[in-house]
Amino acid sequence: MLSIKNLHAEIEEKKILKGISLDIKPGEVHAIMGPNGSGKSTLSSVLAGRENYTVTEGEVLFEGKDLLDMAPEVRAREGLFLAFQYPVEIPGVSNINFLRTALNEIREYRGLPALEAKEFLKLTKDRQKLVEFDTKLINRSLNEGFSGGEKKRNEILQLAMLEPKLSILDETDSGLDIDALRIVSNGVNKLRNEHNAFVIITHYQRLLEYIVPDYVHVLYNGRIVKSGTKELALELEEKGYDWLKESYSETESVK
């Protein structure tokens, strides 16, 4: 589904991603962990098409198409979804109106007719239940004045509504209380199937107990320095990142 090859990216001439390669197949869940500032959000931004980043090397194929060649909205319509680490507030734009616009844009791209108001409301209700989203929030302005946790849950509601092929969850768990963490994870698990894939960026092993990943990758200094299965997350929880940093700097010095 997604194939990243030797991806290098920089911002304001500062190199952040230094050769990332990653393959994701339908039905898989990949977790990406790594210390602060290692480039996790940068990777998701580059995949989603944020303008400020310059890709200097490498390629990314999404369902066989050149992802980097597409405008951000086209990537979204093709089925790439990013649950933001810091969702923005858009005053005056109601959550529901936004959802409807987004959904219909994506439907149009796929040659489907716009949803009738009634069908749309039915779908919203259904998805709302799935992720246990507070009805009061649906009529408010998009993320305006939402608490940190409410914003994160709104990202998951959108995910549930738009049914993307590949979802990247950038630290969706941070800021969620214990109940919300369980609810959101349950929602994601219900949405998982053999056709879609998830990339879960997180600092905490706890989330991975709920959403069990097939692979765990450690990103450090713009590179994936270790990949493994879910046991790797446990190991990281125990040992921290230092042992990886050390072995990484060894390889660095060898070069």
Add this chain to the structure above:
Amino acid sequence: MAKTIDSNEIINDFATREYEHGFVTDIEMDIAPAGLSEEIVRFISEKKDEPEWLLEWRLRGYKAFLKDKLPEWQNFELPPMDFQGISYYAAPKNKKKYNSLDEVDPELLATFEKLGIPLNEQKVLAGVAVDAVFDSISVATTYKEKLKELGIIFCSIGEAVQEHPELVQKYLGSVVPHSDNIFAALNTAVFSDGSFVYIPKGVRCPMELSTYFRINTQGTGQFERTLIIADEGSYVSYLEGCTAPMRDENQLHAAVVELIALDNAEIKYSTVQNWYPGDKNGKGGIYNFVTKRGACRGVNSKISWTQVETGSAITWKYPSVILQGDNSTGEFYSVAVTGNKQIADTGTKMYHLGRNTKSRIISKGISAGYSNNSYRGLVHVGAKADNARNFTQCDSLLIGDKCGAHTFPYIETKNNTAMVEHEATTSKIGEDQIFYLNQRGIDSEKAVALIINGYAKEVLNQLPMEFAVEAQKLLSITLEGSVG
């Protein structure tokens, strides 16, 4: 929503019927030579077969115009005005007639297309001579009959002078005097068209009244004069639509609108202004210098101005309310959008004279490109206006960094029981907001439209529904291409 079944019916009628007798409004018969003089004023008055008092009033306007100087306080450079270069009595020169739509500027047609204006209507708006136009006469009679039953008068100001001289004489110039300002004085001297509305005591006008429905709107000139009187306990909602872009070299549009609300009466006046704004380099476009003022003469009366200003090269106007009657209310809701090199210097004046008078001002400026958008507002509280209340909210939204937004709030209080509140914000459409929407499949143009419609919602909500939809589309079209 302030919408009635009646007005719907009429819109449907209007939109579906066709007319077999060809395009007949060829009124280019009397064209006065360019220039302004006492003779021209007399000529106009004579052509319109006006009573002596009206001629005299026009002449007083003309004298005031000669004495007045162009204002200097505005926040833009006033282009030189060649008052002698204009013909003051004519079928507007700009109304070129085309033989088919193929001859009309494709850009204009594209705009119509986006507004969803039906083809037939497009032809009328563009001034194409067509065989089939709306049967405006029969529509006019349908609604006129309905209104007549209620005693409502809705006609052109010229007709009102002939048919209801006592009402016109009593109220004309009573809110905007002939010498109010140079453009109002000019209008007084040469006005040739406009609407007249009278709602009798206790009558609630069952439909939105609009210039759009009136016969002869085709010939509406640059110097319209509108007079609306709501008698005791009556209500009317009036829509002024200038949704048709007109292609022109800089043309002066100096209209005057006077509203009078008597005891317990309410007038809601909505405008969606979309005159031609000039091209990307600021060439051409309308100078929209309009004097709009309402008087809440009676107790518990209310006047509410709502405006969506998207067009014109320069918009310069301050729809105002004089709150004379005790417990009267004035409202001003405005969205002014400027792009390219457009200029808007707009706002309101609320004069609190009576006791317990209230006013509310919501102004939303949106600037893009190299444009300049100023809010200028005055809240005046007179010595006798005990317990006057004002709330002003004045927001500016910037798109890009080459445009300007300015606010000039003036407050004058002569009564210490007054409470005047002013809030102002300036914000930018952030790249991260647009990216967020992009990431959900919404392209940048739609994203901006969504954001500005959200931003302007409080004002758009004041508009009758059909108008609100149109206004939303206009906002998006005006800002098209303003995000990279």
